[in-house]
Amino acid sequence: MxxxxxxxxxxxxxxxxxxxxxxxxxxxxxxxxxxxxxxxxxxxxxxxxxxxxxxxxxxxxxxxxxxxxxxxxxxxxxxxxxxxxxxxxxxxxxxxxxxxxxxxxxxxxxxxxxxxxxxxxxxxxxxxxxxxxxxxxxxxxxxxxxxxxxxxxxxxxxxxxxxxxxxxxxxxxxxxxxxxxxxxxxxxxCGWSRFGLDRKVTYSQDNILYTLDNKPALELYKKYLGPYADQLPASGLYFPLMLLEDGSEEPTLRAIKAIDEEKNSITLAASIPQNSIVTFAKANLxxxxxxxxxxxxxxxxxxxxxxxxxxxxxxxxxxxxxxxxxxxxxxxxxxxxxxxxxxxxxxxxxxxxxxxxxxxxxxxxxxxxxxxxxxxxxxx
Incomplete structure (x- = not known):
């Protein structure tokens, strides 16, 4: 070769x-x-x-x-x-x-x-x-x-x-x-650090996340982001969602593409399965x-x-x-x-x-x- x-x-x-x-x-x-x-x-x-x-x-x-x-x-x-x-x-x-x-x-x-x-x-x-x-x-x-x-x-x-x-x-x-x-x-x-509690996806459609643990996903996400919440969706780049899948050695990240204030939802870069377990992640250089x-x-x-x-x-x-x-x-x-x-x-x-x-x-x-x-x- x-x-x-x-x-x-x-x-x-x-x-x-x-x-x-x-x-x-x-x-x-x-x-x-x-x-x-x-x-x-x-x-x-x-x-x-x-x-x-x-x-x-x-x-x-x-x-x-x-x-x-x-x-x-x-x-x-x-x-x-x-x-x-x-x-x-x-x-x-x-x-x-x-x-x-x-x-x-x-x-x-x-x-x-x-x-x-x-x-x-x-x-x-x-x-x-x-x-x-x-x-x-x-x-x-x-x-x-x-x-x-x-x-x-x-x-x-x-x-x-x-x-x-x-x-x-x-x-x-x-x-x-x-x-x-x-x-x-x-x-x-990925190298990203997880933070916060594990959450269950209780309602999603394709790549749109509506609720976590039966709570509005965007509302919960903003709570975790604290002062960074006002900078969404741009600040979402630093706080992706971490999908915890059975049988996978490496957790899968889902980037935040957009938010919908009216529907209290988050649009991700790829599908997020209903009933899956996720947590939030943060960047450490x-x-x-x-x-x-x-x-x-x-x-x-x-x-x-x-x-x-x-x-x-x-x-x-x-x-x-x-x-x-x-x-x-x-x-x-x-x-x-x-x-x-x-x-x-x-x-x-x-x-x-x-x-x-x-x-x-x-x-x-x-x-x-x-x-x-x-x-x-x-x-x-």
Whole structure:
């Protein structure tokens, strides 16, 4: 497995593109600016240099390259598989059919030696929690599912995903990775602290939360926020809801998107099941960075550090906003934890998808999600 990473910034590449890596078994992954004009020449260079390769990618709320964060750039990885292979599916998706599309993706991929499914979709037309429910049906337990929803800062209208030279908005791209010598690992941590009592969701509809313990959800939420309540919904970024699910090693966060004073309700970034148990969460900068480190440590617990590997980091835009000047610190701690043989690219997203230990996958908000892939090499 040969891996090279590149950064396109201000019209220039940091290194010359290696056309010798082009093949039918080469996968190019790119994450880039929502302002396509700023990266169009870079995309054109990739398409021209790797005509036989398969190219996938998405827009971002910030590009991750190595240990740094960039904007209005392209963060690119070129992977030439020696012993493994991949298959790509593209499907139209909407909020209404997200569950069914998830089931179709799992059904359409051949299962023999399927090690991982990596997904990219547009935040504007996907119900992330329903998608992951569909993906979790009949998936082999050992299959690692990861991915994210394309971001565009805070505008929610310029997102894109790409397959080869075609920009798309209403599709989901799925990459199935195959091979007996291929290894794929995952790590996902939120790093947010829970506070307050556990509460039962007594009335909800899809992603709208009406009551907790039969009390108006917004009224209760404001009580916990205290002086921050007057700054809603903006302050909700710092106080997400934590969903406590049975069988999940990592709690699932639900970001606060909006509030309705008249209905005393809270609109979340994904579905919130009725009768589920939740609590409130708060940001602690040191714990957020520690969470990123724990995700990286989880990622390499079966990796000996000898093989060349690629890490794809999908981080939530909310963490970047909350951490501010310290946002790069959590990228640096991931980079340092993974070691010198791991190349890292990634992006800031509007929702993260990660495998759970009990099988299947889950949809996250405000979490750091990592994927590591490499081919086994045998040493004397």
């Amino acid at each position: 040969q891996i090279k990473t590149y950064l396109f910034k201000n019209g220039y590449w940091d290194n010359q593109l290696d056309e010798g890596m082009d093949s039918d078994n080469t996968l190019v992954i790119m994450f880039g600016s929502t302002n396509v004009l700023k990266v169009k020449n870079g995309i054109d260079d990739i398409v021209k240099t790797f005509p036989r390769a398969t190219i996938v990618g998405s827009s971002t709320s910030g590009e991750i390259y190595g240990s740094e964060i960039f904007h209005d750039s392209l963060s690119v990885s070129v992977v030439h598989f020696y012993k493994s292979s991949f298959k790509v599916l593209v499907k139209e998706i909407s909020e209404r059919n997200s569950y069914d599309v998830g089931k179709e993706i799992v059904s359409d991929f051949p299962k023999e030696n399927l090690k991982s499914i990596f997904l990219l979709a547009n935040v504007l037309n996907v119900n992330g929690s329903e998608l992951t429910k569909g993906l979790s049906t009949n998936i082999p337990n050992e299959c690692v599912i990861t991915g994210g929803l394309a971001g565009d800062g805070v505008e929610f209208n310029k997102t894109w995903i790409i397959l080869n030279s075609q920009l798309m908005k209403k599709q989901i791209i799925s990459v199935g990775l195959y091979g007996s010598d291929l290894r794929v690992e995952y790590g996902c941590k 040191d714990e957020l960075i520690m969470g990123a480190q724990e995700a990286a440590e989880r990622l390499i617990r079966n990796y000996d550090g000898k093989q060349k590997a690629l890490c794809i980091a999908i981080n939530c835009i909310a963490r970047k906003i909350v951490l501010k000047q310290e946002a790069e610190d959590e990228i640096e701690v991931v980079h340092d934890t993974l070691g010198q043989n791991v190349s890292t690219i990634g992006f800031y997203s509007y929702g993260e998808i990660s495998k759970v230990d009990s099988g299947g996958c889950n949809f996250h908000n405000q979490s750091m999600t990592l994927m590591l892939m490499y081919e086994l090499e045998y040493y004397d």
